[in-house]
Amino acid sequence: MGDHREGTAVDQLSGGTDTTDASGAVAAARRDRAVRAAVAQGLLGPDTPLVGLLDVAGIRESAAELRAAFAAVAAPGTPVLHAFAVKAAPLVPVLRLLHEEGVGAEVASPGELALARAAGVPAERTVLDSPAKTPAELREALASGVALNADNPQEVARLDALVAAATGPLPPLGVRVNPQIGGGSIEALSTATATSKFGVALRDEGAREWVVRAYLERPWLTRLHAHTGSQGIPLALMAKGVAAAYALAEEINERAGRRQVDTLDIGGGLPVNFASDATTPTYAEYARVLREAVPGLFDGRYGLVTEFGRSLLAKHGTVVARVEYAKSAGGRPVAVTHAGVQVATRTVYAPGAWPLRIAAYDAGGRPKTGPEVVQDVAGPACFAGDLLATGRALPLLEQGDYAAALDTGAYYFAHHYAYNSLARPAVYGFLTGGDGDGSGAGSGEVAFATVREEQSVAEIVAEAGGARAAALTSLA
Numbered sequence: 001m002g003d004h005r006e007g008t009a010v011d012q013l014s015g016g017t018d019t020t021d022a023s024g025a026v027a028a029a030r031r032d033r034a035v036r037a038a039v040a041q042g043l044l045g046p047d048t049p050l051v052g053l054l055d056v057a058g059i060r061e062s063a064a065e066l067r068a069a070f071a072a073v074a075a076p077g078t079p080v081l082h083a084f085a086v087k088a089a090p091l092v093p094v095l096r097l098l099h100e101e102g103v104g105a106e107v108a109s110p111g112e113l114a115l116a117r118a119a120g121v122p123a124e125r126t127v128l129d130s131p132a133k134t135p136a137e138l139r140e141a142l143a144s145g146v147a148l149n150a151d152n153p154q155e156v157a158r159l160d161a162l163v164a165a166a167t168g169p170l171p172p173l174g175v176r177v178n179p180q181i182g183g184g185s186i187e188a189l190s191t192a193t194a195t196s197k198f199g200v201a202l203r204d205e206g207a208r209e210w211v212v213r214a215y216l217e218r219p220w221l222t223r224l225h226a227h228t229g230s231q232g233i234p235l236a237l238m239a240k241g242v243a244a245a246y247a248l249a250e251e252i253n254e255r256a257g258r259r260q261v262d263t264l265d266i267g268g269g270l271p272v273n274f275a276s277d278a279t280t281p282t283y284a285e286y287a288r289v290l291r292e293a294v295p296g297l298f299d300g301r302y303g304l305v306t307e308f309g310r311s312l313l314a315k316h317g318t319v320v321a322r323v324e325y326a327k328s329a330g331g332r333p334v335a336v337t338h339a340g341v342q343v344a345t346r347t348v349y350a351p352g353a354w355p356l357r358i359a360a361y362d363a364g365g366r367p368k369t370g371p372e373v374v375q376d377v378a379g380p381a382c383f384a385g386d387l388l389a390t391g392r393a394l395p396l397l398e399q400g401d402y403a404a405a406l407d408t409g410a411y412y413f414a415h416h417y418a419y420n421s422l423a424r425p426a427v428y429g430f431l432t433g434g435d436g437d438g439s440g441a442g443s444g445e446v447a448f449a450t451v452r453e454e455q456s457v458a459e460i461v462a463e464a465g466g467a468r469a470a471a472l473t474s475l476a
């Protein structure tokens with residue numbers, strides 16, 4: 001864990017800095033400048049000890065890489081809709097930024113659909129997937145032109161009734177299948193196991209034939225959907241899931257005698273490297289793996305939909321927390337910070353599956369130097385396991401310093417967990433100036449935009465039934 005890159009505050013989970021990843025190094029430099037500026041500009045301090053930061057240039061870069069990766073392998077003219085999985089970062093300004101970068105929205109609840117709309121994502125760039133859509137949600141999607149993928153035969157039956165009653169044009173409709181290709185290293189995130197709750201389990205007895213017939217009997221089913229991966233799934237296994245969906249589409253179209261399935265929705269799930277600043281695997285690698293495994297996918301006969309979430313946002317977010325107290329217990333230093341289970345729920349409850357890199361900054365927000373000391377980085381919640389990192393070698397964190405949890409742009413600070421009624425922290429987007437191109441290499445000012453304000457104590461009380469204090473005592 002010893003030597004980290006000169007001038008950055010990063011420790012390495014797996015050892016070895018990947019200095020070949022130039023854009024990762026540039027992003028790390030931008031991050032360090034943003035932390036320094038957040039302290040200097042008073043966004044972070046004794047009274048606001050916790051913030052989430054989003055690197056706007058980094059998000060734009062990832063969106064551009066995604067578009068370029070698929071454009072490079074798809075036949076010219078192939079319609080491709082990249083729909084960001086809103087659950088990964090359900091923040092309206094983020095959705096607007098991605099929309100401006102040519103990325104639509106994949107939603108899975110009325111709340112997520114409302115967020116996409118608030119961001120200005122049009123219905124024709126929105127896809128609704130969820131394993132538990134109510135009749136009202138289905139009706140709303142059909143009426144407003146939002147594409148949707150039915151999860152199971154009961155949902156297809158609901159669509160039958162709605163389609164029969166529809167008066168206007170229908171949005172693209174499809175069925176989600178589970179190719180049952182197996183899981184990855186994280187059971188809770190493996191969507192394509194034999195017993196996964198998602199989609200029609202394709203290898204179950206009679207299921208494949210049911211799906212084919214469902215399409216043959218319903219000319220309005222024109223899409224096929226599979227989302228077979230997420231963190232912990234190897235690329236080759238993800239490609240196997242896409243290959244299974246492709247083969248099924250080919251079978252349906254052959255038996256239909258026409259190109260009934262015109263679009264394949266291949267889901268998201270590209271894993272993210274949490275061990276260094278390098279972006280690996282890349283969208284370009286995944287697109288090449290797909291082209292190798294499923295050549296027909298890109299020959300222009302099928303439109304494509306993707307639903308990436310974590311891989312678009314994770315590396316562009318940082319949680320920064322003030323060290324309130326620095327203590328020692330049983331001979332081990334413990335930094336008690338303001339970031340714990342409320343902003344890093346997965347890491348705290350499943351530290352083995354979700355380790356995060358921690359960067360140490362001094363009280364002025366400068367990367368901390370000095371000998372590394374094995375220490376724990378704790379959160380503010382009142383249970384012993386509320387730890388961001390245990391036994392981590394870092395420059396010793398002292399009172400008033402800052403600890404940053406890296407790669408937390410997806411499924412972390414945007415996924416607040418209200419333990420101990422801890423407030424949702426403010427989230428700021430930043431742009432590093434002085435370099436013209438946003439690369440972060442310059443030394444100008446850092447500009448911040450508020451994405452979300454910190455939750456107030458009054459809001460916490462209101463959301464906890466504050467206006468109904470006597471509701472239970474007055475119940476006769």
Ligand SMILES: *Cc1c(COP(=O)(O)O)cnc(C)c1O
Pocket residue numbers: 085087088106129227229230231267268269270307308309310311
């Ligand atoms: C969660 C989810 C995604 C996004 O997964 P990531 O691992 O964040 O890329 C895409 N599609 C569906 C249906 C999902 O449930």
